[in-house]
Amino acid sequence: MDGVNLTQVFAWTREVNWVGIILATIILVVGVFIGQIIRKITYKITIRFMPEPTARNTARAIYYIIVFIAGASALGALGIDLTGLLVAGGIIGIILGFALQNITANLFSGLFIYWEKPFNPGDLVEINGMQGWVLDISIMSTRLLGLDGVKIRIPNQEVFQSRIKNYAASKARRLDFVIGIAYSEDAEKAYQVIRRVLDQHPLVLIDPPPDIFVNELGSSSVNILVRVWVPSKGMLWYKVYKDLLWKMKKAITDAGIEIPFIQNDVWFRTPLHIKIEKKEE
Amino acid sequence: MALKGYGPLGEGGEIAGYRITISKGAGSERKYVREGNGVKVSKIIHEPLRIDLVPIYPVLLPHRITTYIMVYLDQYIHVPSRGELEVYIKIPVDLAVYAFGRLHRFTIVDVLNINPIKYCLYGPPDRGVIARYARSRIFLRRPSIKPGEAVAKITIRNKHDTWVEIGRILLDAQILKLYYEPGTWNSYTQEITMITNSTSTASIYYGRRINPELKPVIDPPGLRPPRLLSKTEMLWGLM
Numbered sequence: 001m002d003g004v005n006l007t008q009v010f011a012w013t014r015e016v017n018w019v020g021i022i023l024a025t026i027i028l029v030v031g032v033f034i035g036q037i038i039r040k041i042t043y044k045i046t047i048r049f050m051p052e053p054t055a056r057n058t059a060r061a062i063y064y065i066i067v068f069i070a071g072a073s074a075l076g077a078l079g080i081d082l083t084g085l086l087v088a089g090g091i092i093g094i095i096l097g098f099a100l101q102n103i104t105a106n107l108f109s110g111l112f113i114y115w116e117k118p119f120n121p122g123d124l125v126e127i128n129g130m131q132g133w134v135l136d137i138s139i140m141s142t143r144l145l146g147l148d149g150v151k152i153r154i155p156n157q158e159v160f161q162s163r164i165k166n167y168a169a170s171k172a173r174r175l176d177f178v179i180g181i182a183y184s185e186d187a188e189k190a191y192q193v194i195r196r197v198l199d200q201h202p203l204v205l206i207d208p209p210p211d212i213f214v215n216e217l218g219s220s221s222v223n224i225l226v227r228v229w230v231p232s233k234g235m236l237w238y239k240v241y242k243d244l245l246w247k248m249k250k251a252i253t254d255a256g257i258e259i260p261f262i263q264n265d266v267w268f269r270t271p272l273h274i275k276i277e278k279k280e281e
Numbered sequence: 282m283a284l285k286g287y288g289p290l291g292e293g294g295e296i297a298g299y300r301i302t303i304s305k306g307a308g309s310e311r312k313y314v315r316e317g318n319g320v321k322v323s324k325i326i327h328e329p330l331r332i333d334l335v336p337i338y339p340v341l342l343p344h345r346i347t348t349y350i351m352v353y354l355d356q357y358i359h360v361p362s363r364g365e366l367e368v369y370i371k372i373p374v375d376l377a378v379y380a381f382g383r384l385h386r387f388t389i390v391d392v393l394n395i396n397p398i399k400y401c402l403y404g405p406p407d408r409g410v411i412a413r414y415a416r417s418r419i420f421l422r423r424p425s426i427k428p429g430e431a432v433a434k435i436t437i438r439n440k441h442d443t444w445v446e447i448g449r450i451l452l453d454a455q456i457l458k459l460y461y462e463p464g465t466w467n468s469y470t471q472e473i474t475m476i477t478n479s480t481s482t483a484s485i486y487y488g489r490r491i492n493p494e495l496k497p498v499i500d501p502p503g504l505r506p507p508r509l510l511s512k513t514e515m516l517w518g519l520m
Contacts, residue, residue, distance in 0.1 A: 170406040170407040171404075171406055171407070171408075171410060171411050172411060173406070202397075202400070203400065204399075205399075205400055205402050206401045207403075207414075208402060229402060231346055233346060
């Protein structure tokens with residue numbers, strides 16, 4: 001009778017590398033365990049200086065790297081040659097590196113922005129000439145709400161390489177105004193009129209005091225520069241900016257000080273002969 | 282008819298160029314109108330049990346630009362090393378109209394600014410603070426008080442080894458408490474101690490009320506969150 005040869009059935013079990021399997025399992029389990037612990041620690045540390053989604057993604061990325069290393073080590077313990085896999089991985093890495101160059105650049109720029117913190121959500125900023133309130137700083141891009149209400153998305157690489165003006169970073173900001181008066185007028189009288197307007201405006205700071213002086217002898221006017229400091233909170237500066245120039249102009253005009261129009265003197269290199277013809281009717 | 286002081290507003294009255302009128306509506310509502318100085322505020326208050334006029338911090342309402350008040354003294358005070366003196370100064374206060382309902386629940390209906398409003402920067406633009414600007418005489422005795430003023434008793438203590446010169450005092454409305462005497466315009470802060478640590482730095486500590494019989498201003502919820510440290514640091518100069 002043909003019976004089942006148990007010796008043949010279990011023969012393969014003698015060829016299996018049991019020690020390797022147990023070792024690989026231990027490496028994998030320990031790797032995953034260590035990965036989870038490091039993920040939690042990384043999250044707790046990075047959440048202090050990164051936004052929550054970024055901290056979570058960073059911790060997760062580190063976890064997957066550790067699991068990958070543990071998996072590769074486990075395969076090594078099983079006696080599987082990883083050289084081919086590593087070479088293939090390296091080539092794929094190079095290809096992906098070139099293909100995802102911009103994405104990687106944005107990613108790292110985003111991380112640098114998190115660390116450097118040139119602005120925070122809610123700040124009024126100017127990036128590459130675009131003004132707006134920062135809505136969100138994600139890992140790839142920074143989103144602004146423009147002053148005209150339009151949402152602007154700027155890649156982090158561009159943000160990182162740009163000149164950034166953060167209007168909310170300081171408690172006060174300076175506004176400059178130029179007022180031209182006629183050459184025949186008394187600048188000191190104009191100073192007094194301007195100072196009175198500034199004194200009456202609640203948002204013009206008393207300290208630092210406003211600075212008023214003749215800045216330029218212009219082509220058709222004596223230009224007075226008025227420098228005032230205002231609170232930078234919210235859009236208070238904009239309110240002052242809108243208010244002041246007209247109020248100063250009105251006060252100067254009311255005080256009888258002339259604000260001249262632009263005058264041009266035209267000079268001819270050669271004498272100009274003007275022929276006047278008289279028509280006799 | 283001119284208002285006589287803080288407390289129940291009744292049918293209203295006049296104060297600092299404003300005329301306040303509170304009239305009965307058809308039911309249990311009241312019509313609140315404030316007119317004057319080019320401003321008109323009109324509101325309907327439903328079922329108020331009482332409408333009071335109360336002093337309030339001059340920075341928190343209706344717009345919170347800052348929580349600080351910088352009081353410039355009209356004369357410098359020279360304090361010797363380890364010296365101590367007590368002075369009184371005046372700070373500006375606004376007038377708030379509180380409407381009370383059942384269970385002492387209340388709302389602030391209106392805030393009257395009766396002092397000129399100006400602000401200043403204390404410290405550098407990036408790290409300093411914006412403060413409501415005020416100027417005060419120095420009084421050696423408790424002065425008489427007009428509407429829109431509160432008196433602060435300041436104890437100045439010089440811990441430094443040399444004389445110090447003091448020309449301004451920074452107060453934080455988040456810590457400052459206001460008290461008032463109903464039926465009068467008398468309003469006070471708690472006792473304040475200014476300890477100078479150097480010729481340019483000082484710490485301001487906020488103590489108890491001057492008189493236990495004074496009525497404290499009830500803070501609207503959320504207006505002044507609790508603070509761990511009840512002191513203000515002056516780090517950018519005393520003059």
